[in-house]
Amino acid sequence: MHYLLFYEFVPDYLQRRGQYRDEHLRLAWAAQERGELVLAGAFADPADGAALLFECASAEVPLRFAESDPYVLNGLVSRHFVRLWTTVIGKDAATPVSPGS
Secondary structure, eight states: EEEEEEEEEOOOHHHHTTHHHHHHHHHHHHHTTTTTEEEEEOOSSSSOEEEEEEEEESSSHHHHHHHHHHHHTSSSSEEEEEEEOOOSSTTOOSSOOOOOO
């Protein structure tokens, strides 16, 4: 199944992220190496949030990620939430649906 973890950043996120960025990236690359995190990145223009795509069995995986993320722990993320994403199109879709099915 696919889950999206959304982050909403505080207004001064770009100014404050530097001291936490390496630790955040290590956490994210470790999740990617475990096969949990598929894609992740911040929104641009404005850099007011981020989306992280997880492929895993439950929402607990992205929630645990957020709870250990230095961006969340140090107040750079004002709000985070997870949504189940029903993927139906594409080679990696969890529940593929074709026309006429």
